[in-house]
């Protein structure tokens with residue numbers, strides 16, 4: 453049987469599935485496995501199942517038998533595609549099973565930011581809810597009927613657009629490498645160039661994969677194009693934006709607020725100025741992290757692994 457290492461805990465059903473086809477070992481601890489320990493564990497494996505660990509030359513050198521890396525995530529910016537190709541290492545990811553879960557979180561961030569839910573939750577719990585007269589100090593902005601600009605109209609972008617159109621009667625603009633006429637027809641979303649999308653949207657949401665083309669695609673110039681009332685939401689990868697430019701845009705009130713599930717450095721540095729801003733809502737990269745979806749992703753990763761190791765074409769091959 454081929455040998456497989458799984459660098460994080462997985463559900464019992466996934467282990468039962470893997471056991472039919474491989475000898476496998478799982479990192480069962482809550483804290484992530486240290487790089488040096490990972491390198492030791494993979495010394496004689498044929499396959500590695502991992503969520504986002506960087507696949508470098510050094511890692512491949514430590515695993516001379518490695519034939520397959522099955523990513524337990526849809527993003528695969530941790531893969532060095534050229535390197536893996538040159539070493540004949542197959543790479544797979546887990547698309548499709550997480551779209552609705554990530555779209556739920558995106559909407560949670562939109563609502564939390566617009567209606568200041570996280571900020572006001574802290575205020576109430578701190579016993580700072582005082583009676584007020586006149587203008588309500590707790591006012592926020594409306595989501596219903598507003599304009600949402602989605603940058604990146606893949607499967608997850610589509611699930612976000614569907615919520616926006618059907619649940620919140622929003623005008624949805626999107627920018628993407630290629631136009632999606634079927635999504636336009638089905639949902640009534642409008643294709644826009646990046647510049648007009650940034651200028652017209654009340655909410656600008658980034659949902660692109662991280663690639664050399666998308667790295668830093670939202671920076672100083674882009675924040676300046678946005679409305680002063682705009683709320684910026686990032687559920688993609690921290691590196692798709694220039695984080696320093698975001699900090700400046702918020703400090704200079706060039707945009708109104710931000711909601712972030714991802715950061716340039718993760719876990720985020722506790723001194724990051726974004727963490728001190730009341731108009732910034734944060735979550736610790738939990739886009740797909742519901743029990744059901746995490747387990748479905750692990751099963752998909754396991755199936756891709758088994759297919760690749762038994763000489764079949766894995767469903768979600770990216771390398």
Ligand code: 8YV
Nearest residue numbers: 525526527737738739740741
């Ligand atoms: C995270 C993701 O891995 O699939 C991806 O690319 O970024 C997410 O699924 C997950 O949210 C971590 O819990």
